Amino acid sequence: MERIWVRNYPAGVPAEVDITQYSSVVALFEESFAKYRNEKAYVFMDRGLTFGDVDRLSRDLAAYLQGLGLKRGDRVAIMMPNVLQYPIAVAAVMRAGFIVVNVNPLYTPRELEHQLNDSGAQAIIILENFAATLQEVITNTPIKHVVLASVGDLLGFPKGAVVNLVLRKVKKAIPAFSLPGAVRFNAALMRGKGKTFDKPEIGPGDPAVLQYTGGTTGVSKGATLLHSTIIANLLASEAWTQPGLKRRPISGQLTFITALPLYHVYAFITCGLLAMRTGGVNVLIPNPRDIPATIKEMAKYRFHVMPGVNTLFNALANNPEFAKLDFSQFRIANGGGMAVQEAVAKKWLAVTGCPIVEGYGLSETSSGIACNPTDNDAYTGTIGLPLPNVEIRLLDDDGMDVPRGQPGEIAIRGPQVMSGYWNRPDETEKVMTPDGFFKSGDVGIMDDNGYVKIVDRKKDMILVSGFNVYPNEVEAVAVQHPGVLEAAVVGVPDKNSGEAVMMFVVRKDPALSKEALAEFCVKHLTGYKKPKYIEFRDDLPRTNVGKILRRELRDQMIKEMAAPRSVPN
Incomplete structure (x- = not known):
């Protein structure tokens, strides 16, 4: 196929990399x-680790993990935010x-249990702030070894x-466990320091990371x-x-502001590994x-690169x-995870003098594939x-190419695409597709210069501050409440998070309140998945075979929200 976009690449960017x-x-x-042995690799709370430190500490931890009797190819979960132990654990x-099995530390017990079982992880390296969540489910999982940071x-x-x-x-930030x-x-680390480290032969076709993502079925799967x-x-x-970095001279060590979580594939590549490479x-x-x-932390550095999402850029710029x-x-400033709004981009450029460069990627494509x-x-x-x-x-819906300038589902092929969902x-x-293209579920239009614009989403996924929310998962939680007969979940526009979760509910118990249902959802869903809006209905729109029409509910709600004084309560 003709790659028309290559002719519009910046000078020096190759069509292929080796x-x-x-x-x-x-x-x-x-x-x-x-x-880069003596250069700083990571800084946290003013404490720096050099590349040599990461080498030594990760070698000791690797020897410890090997000493547990784990076999080559076994899965090890890592559940922590951006702290110094995370990159050491990954290495x-x-x-x-x-x-590596990347785990969102804000997961609820239900979400964590599913991921540990699905991946078959036998060990977990976890920050103690989240140990109480693990305690609730560990006996229902294959986990045999816990390293507590x-x-x-x-x-x-x-x-x-x-x-x-x-x-x-003082802060009571660590629940009892x-x-x-x-x-x-x-x-x-100390135990590993005294052990022999057996360096295994690792090849390009070996799995490195299971990056979990949702699906149209609502079941989280490991890419x-x-x-x-x-x-x-x-x-x-x-x-x-490179063109952005070379546009004007830079001084000092290349410095990345890593505000996005490293357990998310976006920061994993564009902060953690890109800084390692450079x-x-x-x-x-x-x-x-x-x-x-x-802001207080950023003020300490003359930084060069900062990936982010629209909500973060907006909050900082204002x-x-x-x-x-x-x-x-x-x-x-790389923008991803969700659409960058023009007003935010203009404000950011006016404040910083550095444009937001918007890109696109998915867990299944190991982060960015367009920018x-x-x-x-x-x-x-x-x-x-x-x-x-x-x-x-x-x-199109039949898997055929649409004419240039017409909307179609974005399908991606290349070495960046996952080998498949785990098991x-x-x-x-x-x-x-039969010829190796991954169907993203996003609908886009490509212009004559090769630029792609996303215009719709084929699947019902909701994008909240760059995180995927799948309606089936939220609905499955809601209907577990004894007062709920059925539920339908859609995404509605939100000025802060891009989209927000809205849930329509038919009650089994007329006395059920929105507050009680919201509290129930909080117990079983991590923060970004919980409904921001709940609306009770006598019934839900359906197709002639009984399937709930989420799109009809969404379109109806967007129309109501656009009207004066019609914001959901």
């Missing part, structure tokens, strides 16, 4: 550990020959001890990302950033929702303190051009 230059992500790690798991573990004495004391006793047999993170898959995405992303330093922000604390920061070295040129200040309202090694087709060949078959 993904064979690394046999695995581990080979990349080891190259960078040697090449350790991969270096030991195991597979504390925020202050690697901050040195006395700072680390003070931080842990404040979190436990009991996990008999759990080994503390620092103890695991299997091979070592070659991740390397392909990383190298294409690196090639794409010898950059990640400034770890554990809670970007705390805007004053985020904070007066943010405008006081030093943006003289700021070169690239606007990084040397361009213009807001295009598109997701840009397909990246190197990527092919994009727009398909779910039936689900994999639903999203792959």
Whole structure:
């Protein structure tokens, strides 16, 4: 197929990158550990770890994990926000020959139990702040080994001890838990230090990461990302950033503001691994929702790169303190996860002088597969051009290519695409074409220059601040309430999060209140999945075969919300 977009690539960006230059992500790690040994790799709460530190600590943890009797290819879950232990754990798991299972630390017990069982993880490395969630479900999972981290573990004495004391006793940020047999993170490092580390042979076709995502069935599935898959995405992303970084000279070590969570594939590639490849330093922000604390941390650095989502860019750009920061070295702001609004892009550019470069990707494509040129200040309202090694087709309902300029489902082929859903060949078959294109479920239009604009979503997925919410999952939780007869969930526009979850409910118990139902949902759904709006109905619209018409409910609600004084309560 003709890749018309290549002719509009910025100067110096190749149509293809050589993904064979690394046999695995581990080979990349080891190259960078040697090449940048004395440079800082990660900074957290003013404590820095060098590439050499990450090498040494991850080697010790890898030896400890091997000593547990885990076999090559076993899955190890990592459940923590942006703290120093996260990159050490990732490197350790991969270096030991195991597979990383990224887990959202805000998961409810129900969500965590499903992911641990589906992945078959036998070990988990978890921050103690979330240990109470694990305690509730661990006996129902295959987990045999728990490594328990504390925020202050690697901050040195006395700072680390003070931080842990404040979190436990003053802020009460760590719910009581009991996990008999759990080994503390620092103890695991010490035990591994005295053990022999057997370096396994890891090839490009070996699985590296299970990145969990929802599906039209509402069942969370693990996108299997091979070592070659991740390397392909990383190298294409690196090639794409170069024009933006070279537009004006930069000074000092390449510095990334890592406010997005590393357990999400977007930051995993564009912060964690891109900085590893380029010898950059990640400034770890554990809670970007705390805007004053985020700005205070950013003020300490002359940073160059910051991936983010529309909601974060908007909150920062409208904070007066943010405008006081030093943006003289700021070169690239990647926007992804959700649509970047034009008003936000213009405000951001006016405040920082650095444009938001919008892109697009999915867990199934190991992050970004399209992006606007990084040397361009213009807001295009598109997701840009397909990246190197990527092919994009727009398909109709019969799987045929639509004419240029007409809407069609975005289908993606390239080495960045997952090998399939973990242990779910039936689900994999639903999203792959016979010739190897992944069907995204998003509907787009490609113009004559190869730029793609997303115009609709084929599936019913809701996008809340860059996180996927699947209606079936929320509905399945709601109908477990004894007062609910049936439920339908849709996404409605929201100025803060892009979309918000709205639930329509037919009650079995007329006395059921919205407050009681919302409280029930909070117990079983992580924050971004819970309904923002609940509306009771006597019945729900259906097709002639009885299927609930979510789209009709959504269109009706959008029309009502656009009318004066018609916002749901």
